[in-house]
Amino acid sequence: MTDVSAEPNGHSLAVEGLTVHYGGVCAVRDIALTVAPGESMGIIGSNGAGKTSTLKALMGLVPRTHGRISLGDKDLSKVRARDMVRHGVGYVPEGRHVFPGLTVEKNLLLGAYHRSWKGETRQTLEWIYELFPILREFRQRAAGDLSGGQQQMLAIGRALMSKPRMLLLDEPSMGLSPKLIEDVLAVLIKLREENIGLLLVEQNAKLTFGVTSHCLVMENGSVAMSGTSADLAHDPRVRQIYLGL
Numbered sequence: 001m002t003d004v005s006a007e008p009n010g011h012s013l014a015v016e017g018l019t020v021h022y023g024g025v026c027a028v029r030d031i032a033l034t035v036a037p038g039e040s041m042g043i044i045g046s047n048g049a050g051k052t053s054t055l056k057a058l059m060g061l062v063p064r065t066h067g068r069i070s071l072g073d074k075d076l077s078k079v080r081a082r083d084m085v086r087h088g089v090g091y092v093p094e095g096r097h098v099f100p101g102l103t104v105e106k107n108l109l110l111g112a113y114h115r116s117w118k119g120e121t122r123q124t125l126e127w128i129y130e131l132f133p134i135l136r137e138f139r140q141r142a143a144g145d146l147s148g149g150q151q152q153m154l155a156i157g158r159a160l161m162s163k164p165r166m167l168l169l170d171e172p173s174m175g176l177s178p179k180l181i182e183d184v185l186a187v188l189i190k191l192r193e194e195n196i197g198l199l200l201v202e203q204n205a206k207l208t209f210g211v212t213s214h215c216l217v218m219e220n221g222s223v224a225m226s227g228t229s230a231d232l233a234h235d236p237r238v239r240q241i242y243l244g245l
Contacts, residue, residue: 100144
């Protein structure tokens with residue numbers, strides 16, 4: 001078991017022994033990590049390394065063979081995916097998955113389905129518009145009419161409407177231009193400043209090292225390397241594992 005841990009914190013996301021099987025194939029093997037509020041951790045690796053399966057297993061979107069998941073003193077190991085949000089875990093899926101026929105604002109409000117409309121939800125909506133001014137401008141436009149980068153901002157905003165303590169993001173830079181990647185990175189840094197923990201799955205190692213403090217490098221469903229992002233960014237073994245050199 002490989003564990004990359006932040007300093008202990010009452011609201012940390014802690015994962016122990018996470019294992020996932022698809023049929024007879026072990027897709028994720030014995031993953032352990034800890035992410036504290038305000039900390040950002042990355043998971044990188046090539047296609048098929050098990051990154052997305054790890055994130056989906058954390059959210060309960062795929063069955064876990066083994067593993068314990070907790071947020072603070074709450075054991076989330078048996079919590080259903082739809083209830084993870086109620087416990088403070090937000091999720092931005094790969095490919096965005098916005099509702100194209102609904103307006104931007106209605107997409108955002110769906111992220112607050114478990115909250116009442118009064119007061120706090122409106123304040124959260126205004127906070128999202130401050131993070132992503134383009135969403136305010138296009139709030140009455142159909143989400144399907146947005147560019148890929150704007151849809152990514154919408155997907156992140158929708159997850160933030162639940163006011164998560166931990167935000168899981170799957171490939172947030174996929175298909176984005178360099179400028180939009182910079183915009184998304186700037187928002188992720190702001191979220192850290194808001195004391196929101198981030199667990200980021202990415203193929204873009206350079207981006208991941210730039211926004212995270214710690215990182216796991218996955219290979220064939222297991223953690224091949226772990227450490228601070230600064231150290232891994234300069235480790236020649238990362239190129240060997242990640243790029244197959």
